[in-house]
Amino acid sequence: MDLSKNLENITEIKLTYSDFSESIGYNHKSDKPFYIIQNIYVNIISKRFNRHFVIKRGFKSDGCTIPRAFRWFLGCSHKGEYLPASIIHDYILTNKAIVRNCRILSSRIFKQALLQEGASSIKAQIMYLGVEIWQKFIRGWI
Numbered sequence: 001m002d003l004s005k006n007l008e009n010i011t012e013i014k015l016t017y018s019d020f021s022e023s024i025g026y027n028h029k030s031d032k033p034f035y036i037i038q039n040i041y042v043n044i045i046s047k048r049f050n051r052h053f054v055i056k057r058g059f060k061s062d063g064c065t066i067p068r069a070f071r072w073f074l075g076c077s078h079k080g081e082y083l084p085a086s087i088i089h090d091y092i093l094t095n096k097a098i099v100r101n102c103r104i105l106s107s108r109i110f111k112q113a114l115l116q117e118g119a120s121s122i123k124a125q126i127m128y129l130g131v132e133i134w135q136k137f138i139r140g141w142i
Contacts, residue, residue, distance in 0.1 A: 007049055007102040013112045014045040020084045032060035034087060042088060044098075044109060053091075053098055061090040064127070065134075074123055082127075085113035089131065107131045 018040045025037045040055040064086035066077040089110040092098050099105040111128040115121065 007100055008104045010046045010049055010105055010108065012046055013108055015043070015109060015112045015116060016045075017042040017084065017088065017113075020087070024083060024087070030060070032062045034061045034063050034083065035059065036087070040087070042091075049105070051098055053095070055087065055091045059087075059091060061087045063087070066127075066130075070126070070130075074126065081117040081119045082114065084117055085110050085119075085127075088113050093135075103135050104132075107135065 020040065023036055023038045023040055025035045027033050027035065036055055036057050036059045039057055042053050042055060044051045064077045064079075064082040066074050071077070089106060092106045092109065096106075099109070107128055110131055111124050114124040114127060119127070
């Protein structure tokens with residue numbers, strides 16, 4: 001049985017993680033300006049999938065990538081409500097085994113983190129779709 005296909009059906013996700021407010025550094029001169037200054041502990045829990053991992057000190061992320069055409073609606077790509085979701089998602093993309101190589105689950109985790117950080121459901125859905133399009137068609141992660 002293909003485990004990643006089984007994970008695509010997961011829709012209800014409970015996501016907990018350490019406080020990001022004191023854990024992120026910023027270097028505006030880098031292509032990945034956000035870096036972790038103290039470990040972030042992440043728990044992903046659903047009925048059929050549980051995973052616990054640590055985003056280790058030193059991990060770097062480019063944050064949330066929002067095309068200019070959408071910034072009028074979504075706002076600045078470095079807003080606080082986007083950072084935890086984008087850093088968790090970037091970490092998963094560099095460690096796909098966390099989600100058993102399931103692209104859809106990684107996108108759903110991203111959306112759940114956006115919602116938990118206060119993004120509106122409309123903005124979270126638009127960003128989720130953007131991540132799905134990017135991963136599937138641009139990066140070729142099917």
